[in-house]
Amino acid sequence: MKIHFIAIGGSAMHNLAIALQQKGYQVTGSDDTIHDPSKTRLAKRGLLPEEFGWFPEKITTNLDAIILGMHAKKDNPELLKAQELGLKIYSYPEFLYEQSKDKTRVVIGGSHGKTTITSMILHVLNYHEKEVDYMVGAQLEGFDTMVHLTEENEFIVLEGDEYLSSPIDMRPKFHLYKPNIALLSGIAWDHINVFPTFENYVEQFEIFTNSLINGGIMVYNEEDEYVKKVVEEATNPIKKYLYKTPDYFIENGTTYLKTAEGDLPLEIFGEHNLQNLAGAKWICQHMGIDEDDFYEAIASFKGASKRLEKITESKSTVIFKDFAHSPSKVAATTAAVKNQYKERAVLACLELHTYSSLNAEFLNEYEGALDNADKAVVFYSPHAVKIKQLDEVTEQQIAQAFKRDDLIIYTNPQEFKDFLFSQNIENTAVLLMSSGNYGGLDFEEVKTLI
Known part of the structure; x- marks a missing residue:
């Protein structure tokens, strides 16, 4: 497939471009400015545009699809040309769904904690050499890219962002993934330039909860009153699993988790991170990792980039x-x-x-x-x-x-x-x-x- 990225330099966009190139796609892209680390990483793989700017002549009927980034505007010259030619235009989340519609989709949502929880899950799966596709919002230790896509992997783990999908698709990203398994960590009003009232913001999580496939699994933080209300009042036929802060204690600057196997020293700390850990454990168990194996792996988790x-x-x-x-x-x-x-x-x-x-x-x-x-x-x-x-x-x-x-x-x-x-x-x-x-x-x- 020949894919062209409009606004290839974004954190998420350039990672998807690299992932698709690794999958064997022909990838091109444009942007009006690109900063590091995106710039260096794209250049290393021959994907950095020769010059910055928008070039409608790059958009031809030879392309199989356009992926449109949030950084582009509605009047972007390349976008207008793609619309004129009737090309298939995807937002970032739309294309990820297209790549994963035959997989078991695991989507981690919430106003906070979603990057850390997704990172914990991937750390544990990687530790136990369980191959999955993924998209996460931070660079992780032991992973080359923030996006990984294959034909063969059964699962894909997606960080489910509630921000808008593209300049021409005003739906929140996580509405498009249709999860088989999902998690909600917390709801605290954010992105007020898009969601002007708290009620309007909460509604996005209600829509997300109702977007799970019938018989799907929702893991949720029962200590967040808004999450609890959203999930417990949902009427679609899904299975619901709650989690809360596990028992722990702090000694000499180290946090220990109390488990059936004994006290487990952790690299991370903070009640919010321990809540995140409890949610990640449920998800990993639904993906075939038992509790003991989860604890063995999570002991070496140092945190997601820029998160404490x-x-x-x-x-x-x-x-x-x-x-x-x-x-x-x-x-x-x-x-x-x-x-x-x-x-x-x-x-x-x-x-x-x-x-x-x-x-x-x-x-x-x-x-x-x-x-x-x-x-x-x-x-x-x-x-x-x-x-x-x-x-x-x-x-x-x-x-x-x-x-x-x-x-x-x-x-x-x-x-x-x-x-x-x-x-x-x-x-x-x-x-x-x-x-x-x-x-x-x-x-x-x-x-x-x-």
């Missing part, structure tokens, strides 16, 4: 970076670090970087999110607010939203960096939470703090 990722550590100091940006993730991550390092001060630095987090109305959702930090800092870039064409957010609005009198707020990247590098972080756990980089902070340089 340890940058550096000394005897008295540890520094983490985390992708957390939504209020529920920020609260859970900060609480996890404080609980793990009770004897240390926690310095939590949050960058407000996404559309939702920089929205003046949504800001109030952050109330209490940093309460577990001993010292709390919020960084945001007024320039980013302008680029995203949002109403101006003031320091006063941020201070009022977090309801914390001693909150430190920075809008200048250099001033934030100067603050961070001036801190005495002896006997401290430093937590850098952002889906960005604080206006250009070099995380390699951060390692020199200790």
